Amino acid sequence: MPPNRGCKTTKEIQKNIKYLHQYTSNFILLFIVTLILQNAEAMLDVSWWSSVAQLSSQLNLQQQLDELKEQQNPNNFYYQENNQNNYPKQQYAPSPSTECTELKGLSPGQKRICELFKDHMPAVGNGAKQAISECEWQFRHHRWNCSTPRELKGHIGPVHKRGTREAAFTYAIMSAGVTHEIGRRCRLGLLKSCGCAAAESRPQQQNINDDWTWGGCGDNIDYGYRFSRDFVDVREKEESIKRDAEGHGRSLMNRWNNEVGRKILKRHTKPKCKCHGVSGSCNLKTCWMQLPPIRQIGNILQAKYRTARRIQINSRGNMQFEDPILPSLTQQQKINYPLERSQKRRALNEKQKQRRRQRNNNNNRALTDLVYLDQSPTYCQDDQIDGTIGTEGRICSIEPDAPNSCDLLCCNRGYQSHIEEVISKCNCKFQWCCQVICETCRNLTEVFTCK
DSSP states (O other): OOOOHHHHHHHHHHHHHHHHHHHHHHHHHHHHHHHHHHHHHHHHOOOHHHHHGGGGGTSOHHHHHHHHHHHTOTTOHHHHHHOOSSSOOOOOOOOOOOOGGGSTTOOHHHHHHHHHTGGGHHHHHHHHHHHHHHHHHHTTTSSSOSOOOGGGTTSOOGGGGSOSHHHHHHHHHHHHHHHHHHHHHHHHTOOTTOOSOOGGGSOOOSSOOTTEEEOSOOOOHHHHHHHHHHHHHHHHHOTTSOOOHHHHHHHHHHHHHHHHHHHHHHHTOEEEEEEESGGGOOSEEEEEEEOOOHHHHHHHHHHHHHTOEEEEEOTTSOEEESSOSSOOOOTTTSOOOOTTOHHHHHHHHHHHHHHHHHHHHHHHHHTTOOEESSOOOOOOSEETTTTEEOSTTOEEBSOTTSTTBHHHHTTTSOEEEEEEEEEEEEEEEEETTTEEEEEEEEEEEEEEEEO
C-alpha cells in the first residue's frame, strides 16, 4: 500500500510548528533576559565612589582615635620613649579585610592601588561618603538632587556616564573629598605611609614676624593631593580601557574637573594658630596648615557649577572652550602706533599691558572652572539611565522666589497639599545648674508635594 504523503506532510508541518514554537519561546525569553540585564546594568553600573563609599562603615574611625589617644598618653612608656617632639606618633590601625577585586566600578589601575594601600581605602570610602552627603545638601532644592533610583539608596546614579554639569560637580567634589580625608588622616597618624604636613609644604611667608613660628601637626594636603590624583585620575588615563571619541572627551573632562576639586581644596587650606603666653597674652603663636571644611568646598563648587563652561573636542583630540575667555582684538584695535607721538604710544602700551594682565587673570580663573560637554536633561521624570528619580513626591514651596518653588520643581505638573503634624521643642528655659528644659509642641503644617 503506498505511503500516505498527506499524513507525512502533516507530521512534518506539526514538527516544524513545534520547533518554531520552541525557537520563538527561546527568542522571547532571550529578549526578556537581555532587557532585564540591560536594566540591571543601568542600575548596578555604579561608579567607583558609590562602591568605595561602602568601605567607610567597615572601619570605626572613633575607635582608631581612642586607641591613638591611648598610645599618645604621656604615662604610656612607649609614647615617652618614641615621641620626643610632642607630635602625634604615627600609628595606624589595621585595615579591614578589603577585597579590592570585589569592589565594583574600580578600574584595573585603581584595583592595583587598592591592593598596595589597603589601609587607605576606608579613608577613600569615607571621603567619598562625605562628598555624596555634601552633594545631596548642595542640590537639595534642585530637580537633580544628587540621588539615584531607590534600589541603590545612598549612591549617586549613572551621572558619571554623562558629560553634564552635574557630572562635572560630582567628579570635582569626589576628588576633593578623597583629598580632604586622606590629608586629615595623615595628620591623625592613621595611615602608615604619611604623617604631618612636611615643613617644605608650608607656604613661604614674606616678612615673618618673630612672635609666631611654624609648628604643631598640620593636615598633609600634599600627600592627599598626590594620592587622590593617582587613585582617582588613573581610571581616565588607562590605555587598557577602550574609548570611542565620546569616551575620550568625557575622560578629558573628568580629569579636568578632578583637578579643579583638588586645586580649590588646596587653595583654601589656611594656617591656623594657637597662642602661648601667660593668661592668654599670646606672646608666641604656633601655626600649622589646616584643611577647610567640606561645606566650604561644596559652596565654592556650587558657584562653579552655575558658571560652568561648555567644551568641545577638536580634531586633534584636545579639549577647548566653546566660548573664548577674552575676545580677540579686532583689526581696528590693532593699530600701528605713531613713533613720533611717544606719549600716546606709552598710553597704548599701558592698555596693552592691562589687556595682557586681564587675559592672564582670566586664564588663571579658567583653571578652576568646571567644564562640561553635554546639556543636562530636565530631570523631571524617573529615568534610571540618566540617574534621576524624577521630582514626583518632592516637597516644594509655593513661594515663587523660593529655590525649591513648586513652579520650578514640579515641571508644570502641578502640586498637591496635605496637613502634617510637626513635633518640635519650644519654650526652652535654662535651669540652674546646668540644663536646658524644653516643652514639646505639636503644630499642624501644610506640606506641598509635586504630582
